[in-house]
Amino acid sequence: MKLTIPAFVGRIAFSALAALIGAIFALPLLWFLFAPFNARAELGLALPDPWTLNNFVTVFGNSYAVQALWNSFIQAAGGVILVGAAATLAAYALSRSSIPGKSAVTYILLLFSSVVSGSAAMVPIFLIISAAGLMDTHIAVILTFAGGLLPTAMFILRDFIDSIPKSYEESAMVAGASPVQAFFDVALPVIRPGIVVVVVWAFVNIWGSFLIPFILLRSDSNMPASVAIYSFYSEAGTPIVTLLAAYSLIYSLPVIALYLFVSWKFGFRFFGGIKA
Amino acid sequence: MASVEFKNVTKSFGEFKAVADVSFDIGDGEFVCLLGPSGCGKTTSLRMMAGLETPTSGQIFIGGQEVTHLHPKDRNIAMVFQDYALYPHMNLADNIAYPLKVRGEAVAARHGRAKEVADVLKIGHLMDRLPSQISGGQQQRTSLARALVYPAKVYLFDEPLSNLDAKLRLEARGFLNHLQRDMGMTAVYVTHDQAEAMALATRIAVMDHGHIVQFASPIEIYRRPATTFVANFVGNPPMNLVEAEGAQVDGKLALKAEGLTIAGLAMTDAIGKALATSNKLTLGVRPEHLGIAQTGAANTITAPLFANENMGPESLVTLDRGDSARVTARIFTDDHLDLSQVVTLGFSAEHVHLFDSTGKRIPALGE
Numbered sequence: 001m002k003l004t005i006p007a008f009v010g011r012i013a014f015s016a017l018a019a020l021i022g023a024i025f026a027l028p029l030l031w032f033l034f035a036p037f038n039a040r041a042e043l044g045l046a047l048p049d050p051w052t053l054n055n056f057v058t059v060f061g062n063s064y065a066v067q068a069l070w071n072s073f074i075q076a077a078g079g080v081i082l083v084g085a086a087a088t089l090a091a092y093a094l095s096r097s098s099i100p101g102k103s104a105v106t107y108i109l110l111l112f113s114s115v116v117s118g119s120a121a122m123v124p125i126f127l128i129i130s131a132a133g134l135m136d137t138h139i140a141v142i143l144t145f146a147g148g149l150l151p152t153a154m155f156i157l158r159d160f161i162d163s164i165p166k167s168y169e170e171s172a173m174v175a176g177a178s179p180v181q182a183f184f185d186v187a188l189p190v191i192r193p194g195i196v197v198v199v200v201w202a203f204v205n206i207w208g209s210f211l212i213p214f215i216l217l218r219s220d221s222n223m224p225a226s227v228a229i230y231s232f233y234s235e236a237g238t239p240i241v242t243l244l245a246a247y248s249l250i251y252s253l254p255v256i257a258l259y260l261f262v263s264w265k266f267g268f269r270f271f272g273g274i275k276a
Numbered sequence: 277m278a279s280v281e282f283k284n285v286t287k288s289f290g291e292f293k294a295v296a297d298v299s300f301d302i303g304d305g306e307f308v309c310l311l312g313p314s315g316c317g318k319t320t321s322l323r324m325m326a327g328l329e330t331p332t333s334g335q336i337f338i339g340g341q342e343v344t345h346l347h348p349k350d351r352n353i354a355m356v357f358q359d360y361a362l363y364p365h366m367n368l369a370d371n372i373a374y375p376l377k378v379r380g381e382a383v384a385a386r387h388g389r390a391k392e393v394a395d396v397l398k399i400g401h402l403m404d405r406l407p408s409q410i411s412g413g414q415q416q417r418t419s420l421a422r423a424l425v426y427p428a429k430v431y432l433f434d435e436p437l438s439n440l441d442a443k444l445r446l447e448a449r450g451f452l453n454h455l456q457r458d459m460g461m462t463a464v465y466v467t468h469d470q471a472e473a474m475a476l477a478t479r480i481a482v483m484d485h486g487h488i489v490q491f492a493s494p495i496e497i498y499r500r501p502a503t504t505f506v507a508n509f510v511g512n513p514p515m516n517l518v519e520a521e522g523a524q525v526d527g528k529l530a531l532k533a534e535g536l537t538i539a540g541l542a543m544t545d546a547i548g549k550a551l552a553t554s555n556k557l558t559l560g561v562r563p564e565h566l567g568i569a570q571t572g573a574a575n576t577i578t579a580p581l582f583a584n585e586n587m588g589p590e591s592l593v594t595l596d597r598g599d600s601a602r603v604t605a606r607i608f609t610d611d612h613l614d615l616s617q618v619v620t621l622g623f624s625a626e627h628v629h630l631f632d633s634t635g636k637r638i639p640a641l642g643e
Binding site: 165167171172173174176181186190 | 326327328347348349351352353354355357358359361363364365374375377378379419422426432
């Protein structure tokens, strides 16, 4: 294919611009990959010389930091299980049953959910958790997140279930299955890709959140990693870059791993109906 | 196998009556087609038999037992869905064997039985595939296999062939007919395709606006349609209907309509009764009973030619009588028909159907 000169110049200019924008985005990521292995890491980008794992050794030697990762996991896993299970059941009921005003329920919940996990509701949430005697517990964080994320999760899942033909469960029931059997044998496997999307979304949300655990938790031994990162600042407030970089890398690994696992296992594909 | 009975069944969705006070009896071993246009209530009736809808009022019996409010799983029925409803995450073996799984059969036994049925339906070599990996015709046979894998009292079909292409549909229709002869199953089959209903049914229930208009054998429905609606729905192409003004002249029935010449239609008491109410009658003649005739001859319709379609063994000749009233003739010839601008189609008096002003059939002599 022959290109005219202006078109050729245009393409080069476009590629150059795209490369520049790509580089701007790539630089922090490169820092993120190099700094943890650099014993003298600073905020500038530099190739580690020599490559070292000393930063990680120091981080893993810090029991508070390790405990925080475990706390993050407990809170995220707890929240995800609660959100996943409750959203699936609620969305299924909202999609399949003929409750009057069911879509109003979904939209009102959706509207208020942005408030619940947002900073505007921090005071009431603090008071409620305090009154319930749940202050400084994992349960407090899990419940707050579940409340905040559930409506959106329900909304996403309900939309997903709406798009799945009812005839799947109907054919199962005609064939002799009880509604519960039809749900677990037929509906649940078909909905699963939607649940996976919701689970990943909820996990990332909880894992990366700072404000809610920071406010609802008191003792160091309960703090998740997002809060614990602040322990790598000196008394004067300047970051200890080497440790911060190493810990950040460890902190981001579960999310990346989860994404890769889901993409490998489910491919973020939706089954939907079979093409007729 | 068992009988099915509807007793004054009504199903309303809000103000809309999908099925309005319908009663009928389906005998053991009958293959009944519910035939009608979309929205006539045929699918709703079928879903009530399956238990997927609950009647607003009335009773449903299967095999003499009342099932009106029974859950689908307790009715021991089998159903083939229009979209097949094959479980996308199960391979064919698991799909077909699913009804046996919920009945608690062991894996080996149920897969063996599934393979047997699949072999009969010529999909036995595909048992490891997922539904998305097989063709539409194979999906259709898989859904049929899933319905046949266990002995059910009644087999329900919800337009099972409507997603197939024309050739596969003929093939599947022939197979269903064979199956019915083989098994003698009680089946209820919903379709809007009159040819399917004619080919498969032992009796057809023609439905319109939630009512059963006529419930009779295919041949009866073809020969003696109860209303203009049935006449216009059954037949390929359907019956020609010509609105005419009737009068008794010299002891014979005279019909007046644009381009219509009628002579010597015998008067009967029934016709006299219809004329006493209104002189607006409808004349019906099936396309296959029309032939090219001499202009001005008795029992003919003359009108400008609209279309002349050669179908191979036959030609469809359509005349336009104005106001989108068309008359179509099936002329059985494999020759090219050379026609003038204005064509005359003739018919014999014995093939005339008459309907009164409300569209009801006026019984012919001896009916």
